[in-house]
Amino acid sequence: MPSPLESSAATTAHANGGGAAGRLPPDVVPVALSVDLVLLTVREEQLQVLLVRRGIEPYRDRWALPGGFVRPGEDLAEAAVRELAEETGLRHPPAHLEQLATYGAPDRDPRGRVVTVAFLALAPQSRTPIAGTDAAASRWEPVSTAGGGSGLAFDHAAILADGLERARAKIEYSAVATAFCEGEFTVAELRRIYELVWSSRLDPRNFHRKVTGTADFLVPTGRFTTRDGGRPAELYRRGDATVLHPAMLRPVPRLP
Amino acid sequence: MPSPLESSAATTAHANGGGAAGRLPPDVVPVALSVDLVLLTVREEQLQVLLVRRGIEPYRDRWALPGGFVRPGEDLAEAAVRELAEETGLRHPPAHLEQLATYGAPDRDPRGRVVTVAFLALAPQSRTPIAGTDAAASRWEPVSTAGGGSGLAFDHAAILADGLERARAKIEYSAVATAFCEGEFTVAELRRIYELVWSSRLDPRNFHRKVTGTADFLVPTGRFTTRDGGRPAELYRRGDATVLHPAMLRPVPRLP
DNA sequence: CCGGTTTATCGTCATGTCGACGATAAAGAG
């Protein structure tokens, strides 16, 4: 039995006459286009990814990355933002959203030719309350356990792995790590982000020198907090810098 | 008049009954999926991009990036390699091919919803003879003149710009610049690649120190050539290294 | 109130890389 999308290809051929705009060739294969999201946050001292439980076949009751089909007239990033809002109850757009890659292996979806554009999103914990759908249908999962057993639907384990690698590489040479932080944060909290994303330990003194020495990375507020214990730490806000130059290189990963 | 792909959406709904694999929701919009290629090479002391002249509407007789529609059962990278072979007469696959990004603005193609996955390809000059189609239908164009006037079809000027930025960034921290070189080449020839891609001048002595000092970047052959004039230069071959660490940072661009 | 603990922040020092540039080597051109 041909898949619905393939069978509809024949109807494509004669649906439209010529004209200045031209028409699509008759043998173009229609595909279904979806977006999937690797939404990462730092919660409970761990890097976690948002997963949803599938309610329908295929892969019913399996965990998957949040996503859905692109609607007519909708741009790709627009669809990603909409899915994010629908599946997480997110009011604000995520602090960072970028296209990751497109996955189009012919057999990646048993329903037919479905090509998905994956996006990487980073958000602070508090802005992602998962209040959208019922609690059982979506949850945060530590990345250390999410991809390994490959219990994920479709090729989502591979997409997650690519998203993680992108995030780990990107905080080296860009300032996106602050996307994990709330409005005001300390240097130590930012350092914890790096440590959890990289699974490695960083020297507090060298880290402090690096981030405070990079122009426009952090904006000091002049206020202090003791919420992390010890001597009061100054609070900072995200700066305008987008790139880190020189980069902050990650050490060889050692699991704690 | 609805576009052919949109009108075919209705036929999608009832084409397939249930089953373990599930079926696509009835309101999924079918899209046409294409691949487009930013194929770069260094020719005539310039960084050049391969363009093809469109023979059909829309944008008939305008220059465009080579590309075409993905066929059934074909993976994305597979389609890119096939299009490359068809439109350039290339026997070998390109020395470097990577996915660039996906472009899916709803109105990017007047014929309907066409989403394109762009690829970046780098190749040495001699391996790309453009013997495939007739000579008038495709040509090499210096990148300095290709994107500026934006005479390119569709959103190809933006795709080209993204591809150029990707190539310029990538040779900083990876070893892909050797993809522009033939089997055996001198350090000066590789340096010329960097200079032309970056539009800047590099110090021959520091460049030599950097590339010969990076492990597995270049493999010395022990043979020499004088084809560049002056003192004989040693010939090297591509090494196994894929990343450059630390990166070779590009200076601020100054046009010669 | 006081010493111990915790965390923040500042400094120091050796090392490595980089940019600028001098010096020498080895070919061809005239």
Added chain:
DNA sequence: CTCTTTATCGTCGACATGACGATAAACCGG
């Protein structure tokens, strides 16, 4: 043979980095 061109090796100062000492400023338990 000398001049020009290019290749390759060295040197030097500026700067970023990793390792780590030292001090500051809160808290806690007594």
